Amino acid sequence: MPLLLNIETLANGPVQLKGELSPEELGMETLDELVEADEPLDYDLTVERAGDNILLQGQITMRLQCECARCLRAFEHRVELQGWSCLLPLNGDEKIELINNSGDLTPYLREDTFLAFPQHPLCEPGCDGSPKLAWGESKPLKITEASGKTNEASVWSKLDNLNL
Ligand SMILES: [Zn+2]
Known part of the structure; x- marks a missing residue:
């Protein structure tokens, strides 16, 4: 299930969204062969209407299988976006695309999670590269x-x- 939000449900106040997106749903392709995103992304969000926008707030976590860029040891890296927020306009050039009043939130979660991936994964800070x-x-x-x-x-x- 992609993360679909029917904006009419926000008429009665904030809505809680909690669940996970599988790697297939995310369609996340890492450009770095040292980072593998093959586990689901967990989200725990509050969604509310803020004027002509939809406001997403909450946390996103995802576990990555990494290989140290220096010593090549495999290790697990946890992407944690605490206090994450995102404002989605309902009007204008950047507006969220709605089909039958429902918009797919997946791309917004995917983008910010992807930006939080380690650029140069190290098994520990200051790894000297010795096996x-x-x-x-x-x-x-x-x-x-x-x-x-x-x-x-x-x-x-x-x-x-x-x-x-
Ligand atoms: Zn290392």
Whole structure:
């Protein structure tokens, strides 16, 4: 089901819209091969008439399967638009297209969600690109080695201070 709104239902006040749009309904094509949008988009919106406009307010969330641009590790990224709002004019050049008083809200949700996609997905801020699974075990060893030397040095300097 695309997200259709019959504007006549707004005559009695705000309407709650809550549900999800499947990837097929969204027809979302990501240009970046590191980002996959194959899970539904969740919406929880309040819709009301505001003069000659329709006002959408609420939140949109969507989970994306990403691949880190630096280390290629797969991870999940959550797009969360809290306090999202959108004003749809009923008149003028930018007006929402209505068929039998119903308009499809899907493109408006799709556009802003798409704009919130990560442009350069990273598994964590400041990922240095080293393959973590292969090298993770050797790193602590180096640190131990280095700190061992430091201890040794401080032991010698303590001995020096004793003035034996
Ligand atoms: Zn990474």
